[in-house]
Structures are given as C-alpha cells and as structure tokens.
Amino acid sequence: MKKTLKIILSLSILVIVFSCIANSQNKGESLTMTEKAKNKYNELLKRDASLTKPNDPDLESIFNNFLYGEVYNHGTLDPKLRELVTLVSLTASQGTDMIKPHVETALNIGVSPIEIKEALYQCSPYVGFPRVFAALEKANEVFKEKNISLPIESQSTVTEETRFDKGLEIQTNTFGTRILDAHNNAPANQKHIQNFLSANCFGDFYTRKGLNMKERELLTFIMIVSLGGAEPQAASHASANISIGNSKDMLIEAVTQCIPYIGYPRTLNAITIINNLK
Numbered sequence: 001m002k003k004t005l006k007i008i009l010s011l012s013i014l015v016i017v018f019s020c021i022a023n024s025q026n027k028g029e030s031l032t033m034t035e036k037a038k039n040k041y042n043e044l045l046k047r048d049a050s051l052t053k054p055n056d057p058d059l060e061s062i063f064n065n066f067l068y069g070e071v072y073n074h075g076t077l078d079p080k081l082r083e084l085v086t087l088v089s090l091t092a093s094q095g096t097d098m099i100k101p102h103v104e105t106a107l108n109i110g111v112s113p114i115e116i117k118e119a120l121y122q123c124s125p126y127v128g129f130p131r132v133f134a135a136l137e138k139a140n141e142v143f144k145e146k147n148i149s150l151p152i153e154s155q156s157t158v159t160e161e162t163r164f165d166k167g168l169e170i171q172t173n174t175f176g177t178r179i180l181d182a183h184n185n186a187p188a189n190q191k192h193i194q195n196f197l198s199a200n201c202f203g204d205f206y207t208r209k210g211l212n213m214k215e216r217e218l219l220t221f222i223m224i225v226s227l228g229g230a231e232p233q234a235a236s237h238a239s240a241n242i243s244i245g246n247s248k249d250m251l252i253e254a255v256t257q258c259i260p261y262i263g264y265p266r267t268l269n270a271i272t273i274i275n276n277l278k
Helices: 002-030 033-045 057-073 079-092 096-108 113-122 129-145 163-175 178-185 191-206 213-227 231-243 248-275
Strands: none
Touching: 033 057, 033 096, 057 248, 079 096, 079 113, 079 129, 079 213, 079 248, 096 113, 096 129, 113 129, 113 213, 163 178, 163 191, 163 213, 163 231, 178 191, 191 213, 213 231, 213 248, 231 248
C-alpha cells in the first residue's frame, strides 16, 4: 500500500512539474512582440526602454520591436559574440550614436573592457581609423561612467622589428601560400601594399591578445559585409572562418544579428557568400 502511494505521489509531482513547464512555455509564446522587446531590453540594459526619438515614435517602436523582440530572440549565438558582432557592425556602418547602449549591454552580460576594445581596434584596417576613433569615443564615455580605468591595458605582442614576420605568419596560416605568391608577384609599384597588409593589418592587429583568432575572423567578416561593396574580401574572410573552425550556421547567425543595422541588400549579399562556401 505504501509503495502504491509513493508511486502515485511521484506521478502527481511529475504532472505538476510538466504542467508548470508547459504553462511557462505557453506564456512565453503568448507574449506580443512588444512585450518580448520590453523584456529583452530590460534584461540586457537593466532598465525599461525610454522614448528617445519623440519626433519619430513609430519608427523607434518598429526598430525596438524588431531588434529586441525578434532578432535578439532568434538563434543560439553566444551572447558575448552577439554584442561584439553588433559593435563592429555599428562601427563599420557608422552607427556611432548606437554604440553606447551596446557597450553598456556588453559589460552587463560579462564582456570585458579588453574584449570590447579589441573588437573595435580590429575594425581599423578594414573600415578605417576615423570610424574606429569615433566609436571609441562613445565606448570610453561608458567606461568612464562605469569607473573603468583608462587607458585599457595594452594587448600588443609585437615590436617594430617583428610585426611583419608575425603578420605574414598569421596570413599564410589562415589563407595559405597564395599570400606568398601575392608578395612575390606584386608589381614594383604595388609591393608596399602587400607589405602593409602583412605588417599593419595582420601584424599590428591579429597578433594582439584579448580575442582569439576565431573571434577576430568572425568579427572581420561581419565588419566587411557591414561596409558593403567589398564582396571579394568578404568571400575570402568567409572561407577563412570555415578554415579555422567557425561554421556556416555561426556566420548566418552573426549576419542575422546585423540586419537592423545594415539592411537587407547587404544581408542578402552576405548570405549569398556564405551559401557559396564549399
């Protein structure tokens, strides 16, 4: 009799547990997009969203609902990468006014100041220094508000004497011996470009600490597709992502995160590049 009662009690508990789970899931599914957006915004920024564009409340509502109600609730991209992807996409597409809330969000979810800085620094050889300095001004404002000491500790690992060799090593490891062919076959009046690529782009930036190679290549692909008009370079870096272990699905999820900032033409160009990967 006691054994029967225990079984009945156990089954009753399981029914209650599964009922609670089902109710929780149904409740989540029944939320409107606006409610999902409000919850996600509050989760990420630790406060309710405020109306910052009173002259265009409709557009701001559409943006917030799409970004926080749909995009942020799609896929399984690591939260840290989601924010770093957002920051480099905004930097490349000159969305400087939106940098601060995403730096704040990144800090809230555990991204370190070093990782934030390194993601922005990585943009320099691809989108140009002026855009990066503009983004860094906004990031530094958040750091100061959070009492984070500046400047952030340097992550450099090379010297003037080693930057070229170290950069060339990373280039060839990532893109193969065609890099050596590019150096050897460059016309005399263009050889300096190949040297700059190895020493500056790869030597000065890819050798830095703070982010690993898989993170740097993912972010590089995103900043290039966010620029638009650089599809050959985007295709090259998409292939590099695959060669170092990032998956097609990860690339698609990263591009999805950027849709509100880069629009659909650049998004579809990026998806075409990913779909064409071997």
